[in-house]
Amino acid sequence: MTTQAAPVTRKVDRVVDQVDLGPTAMSDRSSMIIAPGNNAWTDPFLLMGEELVNQPGFDWHPHRGLETVTMILDGALEHGDSMGGAGVLGPGDVQWMTAGRGIIHREAAARSENAHILQLWVNLPADQKLVPTRYQDLRAGMHAVHAEPGVLVQLISGETGAAQGPALNHWPILGMMITLDPRTDYRQLLAGDERAFAYVLSGRLTIGGRGVRAGQVAWSDPVSRPAAATTLALATADGDEQTKVMLFAGRPIGESVYASGPFVMNTRAEIEQAYRDFHTGKFGSIPRHTRLPAGA
Numbered sequence: 001m002t003t004q005a006a007p008v009t010r011k012v013d014r015v016v017d018q019v020d021l022g023p024t025a026m027s028d029r030s031s032m033i034i035a036p037g038n039n040a041w042t043d044p045f046l047l048m049g050e051e052l053v054n055q056p057g058f059d060w061h062p063h064r065g066l067e068t069v070t071m072i073l074d075g076a077l078e079h080g081d082s083m084g085g086a087g088v089l090g091p092g093d094v095q096w097m098t099a100g101r102g103i104i105h106r107e108a109a110a111r112s113e114n115a116h117i118l119q120l121w122v123n124l125p126a127d128q129k130l131v132p133t134r135y136q137d138l139r140a141g142m143h144a145v146h147a148e149p150g151v152l153v154q155l156i157s158g159e160t161g162a163a164q165g166p167a168l169n170h171w172p173i174l175g176m177m178i179t180l181d182p183r184t185d186y187r188q189l190l191a192g193d194e195r196a197f198a199y200v201l202s203g204r205l206t207i208g209g210r211g212v213r214a215g216q217v218a219w220s221d222p223v224s225r226p227a228a229a230t231t232l233a234l235a236t237a238d239g240d241e242q243t244k245v246m247l248f249a250g251r252p253i254g255e256s257v258y259a260s261g262p263f264v265m266n267t268r269a270e271i272e273q274a275y276r277d278f279h280t281g282k283f284g285s286i287p288r289h290t291r292l293p294a295g296a
Contacts (some may be wrong), residue, residue: 057108
């Protein structure tokens with residue numbers, strides 16, 4: 001008879017403050033949560049920003065070799081793409097876009113509002129950089145839910161407990177929004193070879209034994225072989241308000257990253273090819289109707 005080892009308790013390796021970038025032409029307020037260029041510390045995640053997208057928004061631009069995960073916190077975000085897709089996302093909705101071999105798209109606030117969003121870039125391994133392009137609009141009502149006393153987990157991707165998130169992945173990613181009441185403990189089970197980050201949207205709590213407040217992201221690096229189970233402990237103190245946390249985890253890809261603007265590949269030659277393909281129309285064309293009908 002054998003006994004299964006208890007899950008290893010994870011620690012937080014570093015806590016990083018978001019960087020306020022101020023207003024831009026595309027966003028009335030922009031901040032960097034995960035800065036690009038530190039792949040050894042963030043792999044498989046490339047960057048993440050928080051934006052108050054305005055009406056001009058992010059005009060038509062291309063992507064290749066990555067996935068973007070856009071979470072709408074408030075307002076309405078209008079999107080369109082070179083595959084002919086168009087729509088509006090509202091609070092709680094998530095869009096998981098696989099740029100793959102190449103797409104052109106745009107994002108703007110709908111109905112003359114601002115759209116408060118988070119956008120995360122997830123890397124793809126070399127053998128999946130050129131997979132077919134795919135959009136997944138994961139509406140708020142589609143998210144799987146895991147509940148415990150004082151805890152609500154809205155699961156976007158991956159599994160936790162008996163819940164399975166709706167997102168389809170090319171590289172396995174666990175992604176969720178967690179809401180905790182005051183004086184609440186919660187432990188999230190993670191594979192030992194996954195890197196995890198937790199971004200605090202509101203409130204404050206202890207994660208892996210370290211205090212983290214709104215606007216900070218806590219990182220927990222891989223700790224053991226894949227088969228070993230680990231847990232990341234979250235705990236809130238006394239207070240009157242709930243705490244909301246975005247938690248994502250994934251196994252590092254461990255490959256070279258060569259990025260230029262909206263393209264993320266493995267070599268400079270592949271980036272140069274991406275620009276050639278874009279400029280010769282291989283990403284498709286910008287649709288004739290670049291906005292949704294009035295009142296949509």
